[in-house]
Amino acid sequence: MIRRFGLLRPLAALAMLLTAGAVAAGGAAAPSYALDPGKSTLAFAFVQAGGHNQGRFPKFAVNFSFADDNLAASHLEVTVDIAALDSGDKERDDTLREADLFNVAKFPQARFTAAQITKTAAGAYEASGSLVIRGVTRALRVPFTLKSATEQGKPVLYMTGKTLIKRLDFGVGQGDWKSTEWVDNEVMVTFNLRLIAAG
Amino acid sequence: MQVRNTTARWGSVAQFLHWLIVALIITQVILALSAEQLHGMAKLAMLARHKSVGITILMLALVRLAWRLINPTPPLPLTLKPYERFLANFTHAALYVLIFALPITGWIMSSARGFPVSWFSLFQLPDLVTKNRPLYEAMQETHEALAWTLGAVALLHLLGALKHHFVLKDTVLRRMLPFSKIP
DSSP: OHHHHHHHHHHHHHHHHHHHHHHHHHOSOOOEEEEOGGGOEEEEEEEETTEEEEEEOOOEEEEEEOOTTOGGGOEEEEEEEGGGOBOSOHHHHHHHHSTTTTOTTTOOEEEEEEEEEEEEETTEEEEEEEEEETTEEEEEEEEEEEEEEEETTEEEEEEEEEEEEEGGGGTOOOGGGGOOSSBOSEEEEEEEEEEEEOO | OOSSOOSSSOOHHHHHHHHHHHHHHHHHHHHHHHHHHOOHHHHHHHHHHHHHHHHHHHHHHHHHHHHHHTSOOOOOOTTOOHHHHHHHHHHHHHHHHHHHHHHHHHHHHHHHHTOOOEETTTEEOOOSSOOOHHHHHHHHHHHHHHHHHHHHHHHHHHHHHHHHHHTSOOSTTGGGSTTOOOO
16 A cells, blocks of 8 residues: 555656646636525516516526636536526416426426636626526527625625526427417526635 | 587497496406416416406596596486485496406406516506515405406496386486487
8 A cells, every 4th residue: 555655646746746737827726616595696587468577596506616817717507496496476487397388397407507708897707608498508698797705704706697588599488388479588587696715 | 429428418438438348348257257267378368468458447447437527427317216316326336436446456466466467568567566475365356256246236237227218218228329319
């Protein structure tokens, strides 16, 4: 055992050196942040029969690593538990879960994965990537802002933004629901996230 | 036929409002009963139409009441017995109350459920109350009870009109009919 460790130690040191070199070449490493679910919201606004309604997704996960000086190493992935949706009305929630709408039995999750994060202004960014809802993948650009703070000695980021999506692009609306006469195609998704530096 | 009411008969505006509201109330019953048989999108559409027509009735009721207040009201025949006079006045007052109360309870019901009311998708009306499930349930029962009450009072109104025409042989029914001659 000792001999094997003895052999591994120089290899490990070499690997660390190589990693450090890669990080140095690409700038600082992007630290990861954990979602504070209690102080984060993911909401959606929709129009039903001419009336404006609000709903939210109470259960979602965020995988976020971010360094302002190394956006290439930054990463964002949001996974939404569609079945947990809350449109403000239980009967409507049940309808939304049905096969003709979100079909949660077959597609329980939606996911946004950013392929690239670019800075658009001070504190303003755009994540471009792909959104998968109901098994359908579409390219999506999501503008967002970040505000950093230090709370209880930990770096915290507040991420807010909104993006307009069209439900029919993802097949959310089969049969009768393909019509936009009573339920609009456009859905505004808004997010307000509190992200705490991990570790 | 005159636009304004006279002491002998209802004018064209009063008649138009009366018969339009009759037609819209019948439409409301058909929309409400068919919505109960449906689900999903079809139910949503039927209820949206029911709400739009209901708001239309509420607006027409306002116009109608205002028009009544600034116009002469053709009086009831002097030959009526006191109970007939009471019944006629009670029925008319109840009908006026109901054409306001039904749309308003429906509107409160929608607001309490958290479904904003829109008028034919052209504009959204303000919510009368904040979301409140027990209030929604109470309003749903009230709305339904008022609908049955309207049915009963409207039947009484119809029977009264027919009694005037066929039994009392006066002009009370004819003065609300657009093409009838009144001596």
